[in-house]
Amino acid sequence: MNTPRITRRGFALATTAAAATLAVPALRAQNRIEKPKLSLAVGGKAAFYYLPLTISEQLGYFKAEGLDVEISDFAGGAKALQALVGGSADVVSGAYEHTINMQSKNQFIQSIVLMGRAPQIAIGVSTKTMPGYKSLKDLKGKKIGVSAPGSSTNMIANLVLSRAGLQPSDVSIVGVGTSAGALAAMRSGQIDAMSNTDPVMTMLEQKGDVKIISDTRTLKGTQEVFGGPMPAACLYTGADFVKTHPNTCQALANAIVHGLKWLQTAGPSDIIKTVPEAYLLGDRALYLASFNKVREAIGLDGLLPDDGARTALKALASFEPSVKPDKIDLPRTYTNEFARRAKERFKA
Structure with a gap:
């Protein structure tokens, strides 16, 4: 796979000293959102893989958190990653394993909230x-x-x-x-x-x-x-963005977890009414049959399980020569701090 190299935006952390700054900082006073207007890239938004993103957008959960999110849809996740790399996107809705693959190239991106607990x-x-x-x-x-x-x-x-x-x-x-x-x-x-x-x-x-x-x-x-749980769709961004925009990341996690909570009790008619008509591909019955097949794969609370991260690393290393398990620092590929706060906020 030819994964693009991150430049200019400061996603790469080249020194050991910089690693110490990866811990999620305390949310800033009064929860001021550092970047209320931001761009989000996704590869194939109509897929159920990204349903939580669509739900959070359609039901106004991003706006409720004070965010103005412009979503750009690409043909696939690799293209969405390129948007982040090239600086035209602040955040990506994409597969968690990209965070591992990029770290193998000494470039650091981090998942901030999980949307899918199976690849679908x-x-x-x-x-x-x-x-x-x-x-x-x-x-x-x-x-x-x-x-x-x-x-x-x-x-x-x-x-x-x-x-x-x-x-x-x-x-x-x-x-x-x-x-x-x-x-x-x-x-x-x-x-x-x-x-x-x-x-x-x-x-x-x-x-x-x-x-x-x-x-x-x-x-x-x-x-x-x-051979184990495999985390799938998540929101990820540059580790430097996570460090400098904690309130923005928290607002994004809040919106997604709110969407996940809605999906736990939504019925078929609720889904049909909420997603854009074009997503149905002209066949409502088959769309709903598809939803029922993947429903359990949708995340519950935004948290990425530690054993899921290990499964993803093992899977990537099995066919990607550049991914060396002993060279990957998994805790630097994701944080659950934002999802934990969001889960507490939306607890029934």
């Missing part, structure tokens, strides 16, 4: 171009669709392929997005398999377009694939 990514092979599929080895030389190269959908595809002795170079990775474009790519035969999120994967599955061969849309499936 499934891999399916085309029933049209691979009707005789028998094992992962059959994917050698094939085209695999992902949201965007380098994104979490790509990472999970690499992980699953590695277990069959296949290298990333043994397949062709094709970026197809996470919505209508992904459906079209599979149905037209442009790709032979796909690693993607819901509602896309459930729609393809129920219409008979794919055969699912790996599934992390449930906690059980995630345990089978990763």
Whole structure:
């Protein structure tokens, strides 16, 4: 994976002395939000992977915290990360494992609140171009669709392929997005398999377009694939931003945890009424079937479990040579301080 290098914005902490400043500072007097207007990048916002973000936005929870959040939607998580790297975004709604991958390159970003407790990514092979599929080895030389190269959908595809002795170079990775474009790519035969999120994967599955061969849309499936809990979508930003904007980070965590709390009791009709019509991809029934499949994968309180961080590190190290477990300082990849305060605030 070609992960871009952070420059100019001060995300890299190059000295040992700087490490001491990574502890989350005390919230500033009167909780003044340091940056009330900020930009947030996301890769594939219509996916259930990012549903808590959409809920918090649509129900006005960011505004209630005094934030004016401008959300830019990209084809995949790698593109959203590039926005942070390039300075056009302050915060990213993306996969937690990016924080580990970037630290392996001596560049520090940090999760501030967790939205998903399972990746919600499934891999399916085309029933049209691979009707005789028998094992992962059959994917050698094939085209695999992902949201965007380098994104979490790509990472999970690499992980699953590695277990069959296949290298990333043994397949062709094709970026197809996470919505209508992904459906079209599979149905037209442009790709032979796909690693993607819901509602896309459930729609393809129920219409008979794919055969699912790996599934992390449930906690059980995630345990089978990763051997432990695997944190997924989170809000992450540069470690320096966390240090200098604690009240802003707290406001963001508050909004997301508020959204997570709403989702715990929301019914199907509540979801349909809240998300934009375009997210339904023209089929409300299948959208709701997808939601029911991934519901348990949505986070509960914004907290990222320590054993989940360890699972993510182990998974990345299994197929990414640049990630050396003994060189990664996991506590520097996430903080639960903001989520803890938010959880206390919204406690029933």
